[in-house]
Amino acid sequence: MHSFVNVQNKDVTIRVAVKGSGPLIVCVHGWPELWYSWRHQLSYFSERGYKVAAIDVRGYGRSSQPHDIAAYTLRNLASDVVAVIDALDDSPSRAKNSHGQAILFGHDWGAPIVWNTSILHPEHIRAVAGLSVPFTGISETSFLDIAEMLYQEQFFYQLYFQAEGVAEAEFEADVAASLRKTYFSISGDAPLNHFLENKPVDAKFFDGMVDPEVFPRWLTEADLQVFIDAFTASGFRGPFNRYRAQRIDAMEMAEHVGSLITQPSFFIGGEKDAVRSFVPGMDLYENPLSGGADVRGSVIIPNVGHWVQQEAPRETNIALEGFLSQLK
Secondary structure, eight states: OOEEEEEEETTEEEEEEEEOOSSEEEEEOOTTOOGGGGHHHHHHHHTTTOEEEEEOOTTSTTSOOOSSGGGGSHHHHHHHHHHHHHHHOOOGGGGGSSSOOEEEEEETTHHHHHHHHHHHOGGGEEEEEEESSOOOOOOSSOHHHHHHHHTTTSOOHHHHTTSTTHHHHHHHTSHHHHHHHHHHHTSTTSOTTGGGOOOOTTOOTTTTOOOOSSOOTTSOHHHHHHHHHHHHHHOSHHHHHHHHTHHHHHHHTGGGTTOOEEEEEEEEEETTOGGGGSSTTOOTTSSTTTTEEEEEEEEEETTOOSOHHHHSHHHHHHHHHHHHHTTO
16 A cells, blocks of 8 residues: 655645655656556556655645746756655665655656756756656747747647636536546547647637547546546646746756756657657657667557556556666
8 A cells, every 4th residue: 555745845745655665766747647647656666676656746636736837847846856855765875965866757747847857956866767758858949939830820739728717617617527538539549649630729628529438448437536536626727837837947947958868768658649749740759868868768659648657557667667677
């Protein structure tokens, strides 16, 4: 059984599920998820001699939910990860150092969070693996500015999320249906790139999306209810604020443009993930770690979509275990 702890980072509290003992792995989820997205990894790696900590990112679940957009920059989210590492790393080497150290796993927005944590706080990070979102380096330009050029006169979800309150109202009108449609739309069970189907620029997020009568087996009714309960309680402002903070990131991270991840790094993606097609005409998974200096490989898992560690837990765990074996 896992336990929960609360870690304080100044005025923000981070809720963390913890299981096992040994070298520390910190797992960071993406949008719109929870610590629970890492349930399969909590069990698998704790049984193999690791202490596994899966956080509720600020804005989610039972972690603090600041109102201001600026609270959700990559710098602030990276500081939360470091606070968790310092609170939970009890390895023998910690006695010799003033800081903790961990291996990081990140999925979706959790991947940019762990990539950037590795650059901002290298002394805390032993190795890093990102799922679904590659790392091609820190850019001078916000992805929102790039998206505005790529998706002129066309709907793109990250641009739709920018107006405060609009996406919140759509998602919170029926939380259960919103989560079912979102999870299904970018999974390997949906038609390929269903998530990116062409819609008018003034469309809403759920226009044209399927609400499956029976959800695929990788997310049971009980699993889905965990997410429904959490988002019914918390709402969606914090999660959307992460998208809104991207232009602030471009300014705050400007000094690190060109910086490489120096720690051992690894990438996992789903073959059918729409993320690989975010830039029309390019496969973003072709060279997913061009921003890494010590790349230990990448794995594309066949027949699954965006939620790789939930859709294909066995294959994901085996790939991550292979990466960890290179660190010993």
